[in-house]
Structure formats: C-alpha cells, structure tokens
Amino acid sequence: MVAVAASKTRDRWSVEASIEELAQLTRTAGASVVGKLIQRLPVPSKTHYLGRGKLEELLALKNSVNYGVVIFDDELSPMQQRNLEEALQVKVIDRVALILDIFAKRARTHEGQLQVELAQHQYLLPRLAGQWSHLERLGGGIGTRGPGESQLETDRRLIHRKIHRLKAQIEEIRKHRDLYRQKRSKSGIPVVALVGYTNS
Template identity: 55%
Template structure:
C-alpha cells in the first residue's frame, strides 16, 4: 500500500467528529483540563483544514481496550457520524493500532488520534530539509508499531488528514522498509545536527550572547522576534506557524549584539516521537545563555500553558536555565487583569506591538547580560584582542597611552574569562620585561 501526498481542495476537505475520553487518571494531571483540551483539538483540526461537524465526550474510569470509548458511546458516535455526514473521527488521546482497527471496522470512517493530527500539521508546515526529515522521522516512528491498525486508513483514496507527508513519494507498509527508512532518516538528521552544532560552536567562539524565545504555540514568539529585531520573520496567527528555529541579531541599547532565536511552539501532550525528532531544534533553548518565556496573557488557560512549557523544558534538561517571563498580549486582557499577571523570577508585562514595551525588554536584556564597566590596557598592535572587545562589549571610552590603548568597556558577562585569559598572558610577558601590567581591575 502507498501513502501519497495530496493537495486538499475545498470539495475534498475532511469532515470530522471530535471525540474525547476523560478518565480519573487524566484529571489527576496538573496540566490537563478536559474542556480546554477539546477546544484545543478543535483548533488543531481547523489548522489541519478539517471541518468540525460535532464533538463527543465520555467520562469513564479507564479506556476500553477494544474500542477506547465504551461500546454504547461508539454506537452514539456512529449515529452522530451518520447524521453529520462526517468521514473522519478524531480522538483527543492516543490510540493503539488495535483500537484504530476496531473503530474503523465498526464506524467505516478514517480514525485519527491527537498525535497523528499534530504530525499532520507539522507535515504541512515543514519547508526546510531539516524540518522535512524531522517530521517524516516522527511520522514513521509513530506508524511502525501501529501498522496492523492503519491498513484501511492508509489505503483510503483522496488523501487529506493523516496521509500528508513532507514530500515522500511513497511509503510501503512493510515493517522492514520502514525500519530501513527510519535508520536512513536518523543518519541524515545526525548530519544536520552536526552542522547545527558547528554553527552553535561558531556562535560561541564569537562570544555573542544567545537568547532563546520559548512558549506555548501561538503565544507570539515570532512576532516578538520580528518586532525586537526589525527583521523579516514569518508571522501568522495559527498553531505551529514556526517549525524551524529562526535566529536574528538583536542590537542592545548600548550597541552590543546578541543572537535571539525563535523555537517551535509547545503544546499540551506534545507527541514524544515529535519531541525526539525535533530534539536538535528544541535544544536551541538548552544551549541558550538566557531563556525568554513568552506567555499569552490573554488566554484563559494561561496557567496550564505555562505548566506545559515548564514540563517540556524539564524534559529537555533546560528547566534550570536562567529565565525571564514575558507576559505578552496585555493589550488583549480585560481591564484590571494586567495587574494580576505575576510569577516567580523576573518578568515583564507587555505587548509585542508596543515599541516602549520592546525597549524595556532590550534594556532588561542588557542589564542581565552585560557587566559593569572596566578599564583594559591593551597593546596597540594586538588587533585581534581590540577587535574582540568591540565585538562582545560596549566601548564607552578609549585613549592612547604610549604603545597601549586604554579602553573603558562594558562586556557581556561570559566574556570576562576570555578577555582576562588573554590579558593575563600579556601581563606575564610585560611584567617580565618591567613594563606596565594589563587589565586595570578596578570597576569604573
């Protein structure tokens, strides 16, 4: 059987009934809210170009091993599908291959779960080679243990949700073929990761501070990047508008440059296969010197969204990173709500479209990243060190003193070690010859 990519035309859009099963185990999860999760599933379906024909919710002690929902509720679902002329059922939780097979046979419609829906959206969004590889790897990793349950699904004509791939010409349902393809994609991804790591190392060698924007999907991270850096960045009011990390130079008020990177948005129950495939991309947050957590302060589910971001950062090993919370979209908050926006650690309340608010972000970044000023004595013929000082710091004053240059400089914090190491070598040589030492250690 083959899985091919199809353009979704208005007359072939999927028509779906959305189904949610709420169990006591789910209710015990801190970041889970049944109503919000279903509302988010509706947004995901609409993002995937699906017409939502209706919703169905069941409260049950545990998922049915055969039907996922109860047999009676499956009968109700079948009736609703017939009444609404739906051709797809989308479940808010992840299904096993056997459950998919049983539901397909009973309902005679395409069965999609939340994970497959998110993967489908990512398949639509992937444009770069890295993004395409990551999405296909996640899709195959999801599909492999479920092949026996997706036979009818994969063979349905017309394409649409659940059958979109990031450019692959065919996908045989043979396990060995898929395993070989997964191995090849992992090899390609390792090569991409190697290049990404080289770029990271080069950025580190330049001494430029790296700041990562993280947050729930559609919180306004790309808008923040675009407005702060005054550069062309794709911005769209939709889920997962950004897949590939986008880095731009940001000039701080004092003149120093830093690198600001936008990352893929997080979401409740982000598929593990997707986190694994996108780890190299998500680790931009882990490699950053500082994290800016962008929060949609106008969302009714703001606390839940913040918890989800915390959980993903913890999974990535970046939970302990220094972080500043940016409560974005305060212009959309009801009167009086703005004052209630607070959290542990440093935070700002702002709108990404307010230039005065953006100036406060830039000033806070400079205060966090730049040190107090110091005076450095550098031999005038040491152009590499002088160039480094200008690149990583803000030169407040400079003057000639014999064969040396005196620089009053404010450096970014992590460059003290590099500059100090270089100057210590000069000190040792100059002191041995009875000449003046290097760095003036007093803060000025």
C-alpha cells in the first residue's frame, strides 16, 4: 500500500501528521505501508488528484515495490478514483473507504453492521459508473425497467432498494432500543455509554 496526501493549504507538519495517521489506519486494516507520497499543489487535479509528475513518480514506485493498493488521504471524486485506477492498474481508495473497511471488520452489533453496510452502499452509489466501462444492454423482462436498461442502471436501482431496506431495518432496531430505554428509565436502572474512535 502507498499512502498519498496533497498539502493544499495545510502546513507541512499537519500533512505529515495526517499521512502518518493514514498509515496507522492502514495497518489497523491489516495492510502494510510500502511508501508515502506528498503532493504540493494549491488545488488537486480534477481528473487525477495528482499532478503529472507525481503520477509518474507513483508509477515508477510500483515498478520498484510492486504495491497493490494506493490510499489517498483526501476524499476522491468518482472520476478521480476511476482515472487513477486506469492509470496505475491497481485498486485506489481514499480515507473514507479505508475507515468504512475498518468499521466493517470491527462492527459487532447487528445495528452496527447494518449501519456500516448502509454507509458502504451510499459511498459506492456515485462510484458505480466507474465499475462499468461498457454498458451492456439488457432485454426487458419481469422485474426490470424494460428494454434497453443498462447494467449500470440495474445496479443503481438494486443499490437504492438495498439502501431503503437497510434504513428500514435500522429504524426498526432504533424503535426497539427506544422502547427498552423507556422501560429501563421507568425501572430506575442507571445507563452508561462508551464512545470511541477506531484508532484511539
């Protein structure tokens, strides 16, 4: 894995601290860091996030250490992610996807697992176009929108349904939890809450 950050308006110390935190998150997710790269740009490139020189440097690094994933410190647009994956021929993710992956591995309660799955689907939805470089046309049939519906449109519709179903399940769990909370409150049992962050 290679960690990448752009300095933008941040000072060098905060960029280095942020990329070190990204490296720690990467190790928490079970990957090893084989390189770190900092890009100094006033504004990241709209198409590839990195400038041409840093992109070439990242490609050269691939030849020497043969990494399989590149993780960006900032959130990437779907277009940036798709373009980077095409240029580098490896999986490219950002901090958000990395944290969602960690949460997915560590979620223990049913509600927690549903919430992570919901967040992953909401994150994936705008990135679907990059998954389909070709749009195969499907014939009409039972349960489809009709002739000419693309695989991308089908996947979007399925993910929207899944998101709706997950939200309904989470809401049902919250209603049950509120009911139990009211019962505990009436019985006088004290309530304790623990809050934490994935890397603390």
